[in-house]
Amino acid sequence: MSTQxxxxxxEEQAEADAAAETEExxxxxxxxxxKARAEAREREEQAREEVREAEDTVEIxxxxxxxxxxxxxxxxxxxxxxxxxxxxxVLDALMYARDHxxxxxxxxxSCRQAVCGSDALFVNGQQRLxxxxxxxxxxxxxxxxxxxxxxxxxxxxxxxxxxYEQMHAVEPYFQPDELPEGELEEQRQSPENREKVKMSTRCxxxxxxxxSCNIAAGDNEYLGPAAINKAxxxxxxxxxxxxxxxxxxxxxxxxxxxxxxxxxxxxxxxCPKDIPLTEHIQELKREAVKSNLKFW
Amino acid sequence: xxxxxxxxxxxxxxxxxxxxxxxxxxIFHKFTGWVxxxxxxxxxxxxxxxxxGDVLYTNTLQGLEELLVVxxxxxxxxxxxxxxxxxxxxxLFVDLGFGLENQDxxxxxxxxVTAAIVVASVPTFLSGV
Ligand code: HEM
Ligand code: SF4
Ligand code: FES
Numbered sequence: 001m002s003t004q005x006x007x008x009x010x011e012e013q014a015e016a017d018a019a020a021e022t023e024e025x026x027x028x029x030x031x032x033x034x035k036a037r038a039e040a041r042e043r044e045e046q047a048r049e050e051v052r053e054a055e056d057t058v059e060i061x062x063x064x065x066x067x068x069x070x071x072x073x074x075x076x077x078x079x080x081x082x083x084x085x086x087x088x089x090v091l092d093a094l095m096y097a098r099d100h101x102x103x104x105x106x107x108x109x110s111c112r113q114a115v116c117g118s119d120a121l122f123v124n125g126q127q128r129l130x131x132x133x134x135x136x137x138x139x140x141x142x143x144x145x146x147x148x149x150x151x152x153x154x155x156x157x158x159x160x161x162x163x164y165e166q167m168h169a170v171e172p173y174f175q176p177d178e179l180p181e182g183e184l185e186e187q188r189q190s191p192e193n194r195e196k197v198k199m200s201t202r203c204x205x206x207x208x209x210x211x212s213c214n215i216a217a218g219d220n221e222y223l224g225p226a227a228i229n230k231a232x233x234x235x236x237x238x239x240x241x242x243x244x245x246x247x248x249x250x251x252x253x254x255x256x257x258x259x260x261x262x263x264x265x266x267x268x269x270x271c272p273k274d275i276p277l278t279e280h281i282q283e284l285k286r287e288a289v290k291s292n293l294k295f296w
Numbered sequence: 297x298x299x300x301x302x303x304x305x306x307x308x309x310x311x312x313x314x315x316x317x318x319x320x321x322x323i324f325h326k327f328t329g330w331v332x333x334x335x336x337x338x339x340x341x342x343x344x345x346x347x348x349g350d351v352l353y354t355n356t357l358q359g360l361e362e363l364l365v366v367x368x369x370x371x372x373x374x375x376x377x378x379x380x381x382x383x384x385x386x387x388l389f390v391d392l393g394f395g396l397e398n399q400d401x402x403x404x405x406x407x408x409v410t411a412a413i414v415v416a417s418v419p420t421f422l423s424g425v
Contacts, residue, residue, distance in 0.1 A: 125311060125314035262322055263322070263399075264318045264321075264322045265317075265318030266316060266318060268318075269316050276396065278318075278390075278396060278399075279393065282390065282391060286392075286393065
């Protein structure tokens with residue numbers, strides 16, 4: 001609370017001062033910049049000390065690229081030495097590097113527990129979630145790159161727009177043919193049906209599968225494993241009904257739908273939520289054939 | 297949005313060391329399939345010498361079989377065909393939804409069986425007719 005009042009006062013002060021922008025404020029700025037630099041040096045010094053003292057350290061090689069800063073617009077790899085602790089994940093190592101060596105190192109993360117899907121990265125040649133990958137399981141130096149087949153915005157951040165578009169293209173929301181009578185009536189699912197869609201519901205939209213797929217790389221319009229899996233999740237949900245299922249099958253069997261899949265199993269290998277993607281795609285292919293035969 | 301950077305071919309075939317069994321199976325299947333298509337043409341070319349009469353046909357075949365290269369190539373053809381058929385059967389099972397959890401093992405099995413058949417056939421091919 002008290003900090004807030006202070007802040008308000010400070011703001012008033014700042015407004016008052018703004019009118020008479022003096023040498024003093026320049027000096028203040030210089031001083032604060034100096035302080036920040038000193039702090040950064042201190043953090044780095046501390047890191048080096050920690051690295052020296054640590055029993056075990058790990059080396060990470062991180063892809064760097066920033067189109068907006070001259071001298072950083074050529075992609076390169078930066079090496080960081082990070083003190084190792086038991087249970088350290090790739091994300092932990094990145095955060096240590098950012099907090100101690102280079103605050104401009106950019107990557108997405110949020111939940112740190114494989115739920116939000118923000119930190120799919122290309123680690124030692126495979127798409128993995130940073131927060132779900134143990135450093136101890138990797139051979140060093142650990143190479144960390146942004147997801148392949150997506151445009152790099154900065155460092156490890158890729159443009160996910162196209163992936164989200166494909167996800168939305170399959171209408172990833174529940175659309176039952178009919179609603180139950182009473183307003184408060186529940187739409188119950190049988191335990192068997194729940195079991196059938198269970199794995200497919202686990203997707204966290206991380207994009208690892210799409211990035212691993214050779215076909216998606218060559219055909220930008222291909223829906224991709226995650227979107228098809230999303231379609232599976234609803235097409236197989238018995239509560240939606242036959243009419244909607246036909247609609248859904250039509251979406252997934254369009255030119256750039258399920259038939260593009262060549263069963264390379266790359267997506268299934270990399271999915272951090274262990275969704276049997278290829279299996280779901282194959283099942284939808286069979287469903288599509290069956291429903292077409294029905295119309296003959 | 298800011299300008300983005302496309303890393304080009306780094307992420308493509310240059311990463312072959314990181315390919316997984318399913319990917320190798322796909323590459324080998326495409327490759328063997330097209331080799332078989334290529335063979336189909338030479339096959340037709342050789343067979344069509346039969347239109348020039350029995351003698352020409354027999355001479356052509358004997359002439360070819362006398363060449364060591366041809367006999368070595370035949371071993372190659374056999375391996376390509378056997379792998380394509382075995383992996384083709386694997387893909388059929390994958391299409392039908394059987395044993396998808398074991399797709400890597402069935403790929404290795406295709407390779408091993410192909411190797412065994414090819415090795416067993418070498419004496420027959422190389423000894424000539
Ligand atoms: C018993 C024999 C054969 C079996 C079981 C078989 C099976 C298959 C299967 C299942 C595929 C699809 C692969 C996929 O899903 O990506 C395929 C592809 C292919 N096959 Fe065969 N095949 C056989 C013989 C042949 C022969 C004799 C030829 C050549 C004349 C051939 C040429 C090809 C080619 C070129 C492809 C790739 C097509 C593409 O680019 O998608 N196959 N084969
Ligand atoms: S299917 Fe798996 S790999 Fe693909 S976006 Fe969902 S969680 Fe990520
Ligand atoms: S930080 Fe949320 S999935 Fe890794």
